[in-house]
Amino acid sequence: MNKISMTPGALLILAMLTACSTAPKSTTMLERTRQQYQMAQNDPRIVKLAPLEMRQADDAMVLANNAAHNNQSNEEIDQFAYIASKKIDIANETARQKSAENRIANAGKERDEMRLEQRTQEVNREKAKTSDAVFLAQLADANTQQAQQKVDLLSAELADMKAKNTDRGLVITLGDLLFGTNDARLNPDGMHELQRLATVLQAHPQQTILIEGHTDSTGGVAYNLQLSERRANAVSSALQLMGVQKSRIATYGYGEQFPLVDNSTAENRQMNRRVEIILSDDAGHIIHRY
């Protein structure tokens, strides 16, 4: 009793000390919650995307701070701090949700745009295919027409030369009358005929020719073969003299192998004695007899 009454000053100091140390009263949980709150406040995403939830967290934080300020019990402070902490969590989670929802909105738009792009490309490809096909068809058509026109032109030019349009192409037949009898040399009529052919050939430089010599069955096979070759060569030489390049001319003597008609009459034999000139297509191709 005596001892206690002797230390009122010490008691006072102790009371003041505890008052000082507990004046900014807090708990571990409150401190943690304050830090959590600070972080949330500094997170622009939360402030922007979860303003309502953040206000509720603000209110809860105020309650917790007030409890500490009013020196309420640790349990009471922790109670408010716990609620505040959860409200901050909710604000945080809401911000994440909103952010995801924004991504969904944007992604949905992006996906639709890409689908549209894909569809557009498909359509364009189809269109391109179609127009390609149309173009190719037109081109083919134009080529055919052009080719036809050329053939027509050639035919017209060679018409006076009695050019015949056969399976092998245009064929000009130089009759026996254009050559000397049993002679490989062309007579003036033959030269005249060849001159017209040479003019046509110069106008169509892509065409090549095959000159075939033919005879009737009179005389020996070897002689006829030789004669047919000589006549073919004579025509070739004449054309070269008239300006047709040698590289465009091929010659062949067939002798009596390919008569036009049977050799029973003089008239027929005269028809079989001939030189045929076969004109190539535009690419220079000639269909040979064998």
Add this chain to the structure above:
Amino acid sequence: MLNAQFKFSPWLELVLTTTSFVVVSAIVFNLTGCISLQTPATADVAVSTAEVNSAATVGGAEYAPAEMRSARAKLVQANAAMAAHDYQAASDYAAQAQADAKLAQTKVSSTKAQQAAAALQEDIQVLREELNRVNSNK
């Protein structure tokens, strides 16, 4: 007469009256105190129970298992406090359970939204690759 039979001295009467008043008022105060805390505590626990159940319905166990466990534990404690007539504690536990349940609900919708966003993003990635592939094959 009754009054005549039990006649106390004026002093004693005063003391008795005062005492009974104090006792009665204390009892009344206590009762009203109990009732004033019991009613809101009952409501708090009911609301929290509803929140927890609602969180469970939307998939809390799958998407926010920790929050759900915490909420249920708090509910158990709230109910125990109710049974012990500790209504303040019951209200506190109920409030905590409710906060947990609300967080669980938010986590559920947040996680679902994030999963949907990721799925869409993947969709777009596939589409983009497809577009690039088609374009490069042109």
